[in-house]
Amino acid sequence: MSYTIQEVAKKMAISTYSIRYYHDHGMLPFVKRDANNNRVFEDTDLEWLHLIVCLRQTGMPVERIQHYLELVQEGESTVPERYEMMKAQQSRTLDEINDLQNHLKTINIKVDHYADVLIHHKPDSFVPSNIPEAEEHDVYQENQ
Amino acid sequence: MSYTIQEVAKKMAISTYSIRYYHDHGMLPFVKRDANNNRVFEDTDLEWLHLIVCLRQTGMPVERIQHYLELVQEGESTVPERYEMMKAQQSRTLDEINDLQNHLKTINIKVDHYADVLIHHKPDSFVPSNIPEAEEHDVYQENQ
DNA sequence: TTACCACCTTAGGACTACTAGAAGGCAAGC
DNA sequence: GCTTGCCTTCTAGTAGTCCTAAGGTGGTAA
Numbered sequence: 240m241s242y243t244i245q246e247v248a249k250k251m252a253i254s255t256y257s258i259r260y261y262h263d264h265g266m267l268p269f270v271k272r273d274a275n276n277n278r279v280f281e282d283t284d285l286e287w288l289h290l291i292v293c294l295r296q297t298g299m300p301v302e303r304i305q306h307y308l309e310l311v312q313e314g315e316s317t318v319p320e321r322y323e324m325m326k327a328q329q330s331r332t333l334d335e336i337n338d339l340q341n342h343l344k345t346i347n348i349k350v351d352h353y354a355d356v357l358i359h360h361k362p363d364s365f366v367p368s369n370i371p372e373a374e375e376h377d378v379y380q381e382n383q
Numbered sequence: 384m385s386y387t388i389q390e391v392a393k394k395m396a397i398s399t400y401s402i403r404y405y406h407d408h409g410m411l412p413f414v415k416r417d418a419n420n421n422r423v424f425e426d427t428d429l430e431w432l433h434l435i436v437c438l439r440q441t442g443m444p445v446e447r448i449q450h451y452l453e454l455v456q457e458g459e460s461t462v463p464e465r466y467e468m469m470k471a472q473q474s475r476t477l478d479e480i481n482d483l484q485n486h487l488k489t490i491n492i493k494v495d496h497y498a499d500v501l502i503h504h505k506p507d508s509f510v511p512s513n514i515p516e517a518e519e520h521d522v523y524q525e526n527q
Numbered sequence: 528t529t530a531c532c533a534c535c536t537t538a539g540g541a542c543t544a545c546t547a548g549a550a551g552g553c554a555a556g557c
Numbered sequence: 558g559c560t561t562g563c564c565t566t567c568t569a570g571t572a573g574t575c576c577t578a579a580g581g582t583g584g585t586a587a
Binding site (some may be wrong): 398400401404415417420421444445446 | 543544545546547553554
């Protein structure tokens with residue numbers, strides 16, 4: 240199966256700008272062109288792109304993704320480094336999900352509060368946000 | 384309690400650059416200065432900042448956050464708009480958590496695969512990513 | 528045949544939200 | 558008096574994405 244850039248954008252739920260950016264920066268090395276110089280995407284290109292989108296949306300910078308894709312093409316000797324990269328990305332993503340779930344609690348409190356104000360005519364509190372004790376971070380070190 | 388910018392950065396797990404950025408852009412309207420022109424943060428400022436960090440990290444643009452904070456200061460008449468904003472943010476965040484959990488599955492497959500290659504000496508597959516059917520999006524509309 | 532639409536292309540600039548560096552002020556300690 | 562270390566402001570740079578301009582191609586329809 241072949242796809243146009245538009246079809247791929249729709250399938251992956253990203254913009255055509257981003258796809259061209261990834262292609263122009265060497266992250267989609269197997270994409271072909273047709274007689275009119277238009278990009279032609281095959282299923283393997285979609286698999287590459289799927290991984291790129293996955294890594295990008297879990298916070299890996301483009302430069303690291305480029306490095307990872309080079310490692311894949313270098314072959315089996317690079318498996319240890321790729322393993323470490325994926326483990327790091329795994330724990331990053333778990334942390335991010337955890338952070339988002341904590342943030343969701345804060346947002347839920349806001350939603351519930353405003354519903355109370357609107358439906359039960361409770362007074363609006365000016366306090367913008369209550370900080371749960373557990374959300375304090377004391378491990379953060381700047382400039383390291 | 385009063386805090387320096389450094390202490391606040393540590394507490395909130397963000398950089399001092401970001402805090403200054405938020406302050407300079409009017410998002411921390413109550414922050415005082417000491418005799419040496421240094422920023423002095425009180426507990427209410429931490430509450431504001433906590434909400435800013437929460438909204439920012441769940442994807443709300445700075446401009447929208449500024450607007451929200453203006454609404455809070457305008458008083459109770461703006462509760463309906465604030466309610467809509469928080470509900471939108473709630474569903475955005477739920478979607479993002481869901482996306483991350485799907486991406487995590489892809490990463491988990493990679494980690495498991497590399498572990499297999501390293502420990503059980505299975506061959507490395509060149510296939511970068513298998514695209515689950517369920518992850519295809521056909522609702523995406525570009526330029527809207 | 529000409530007009531028009533819808534898609535593609537490249538090049539280049541604008542934008543957001545930081546991020547970093549330079550240069551300097553002030554207070555405490557030796 | 559000097560160093561250290563924190564703070565300040567100002568300016569410039571960055572990543573990644575978005576957008577526009579200007580143009581090419583193919584299909585259809587009056």
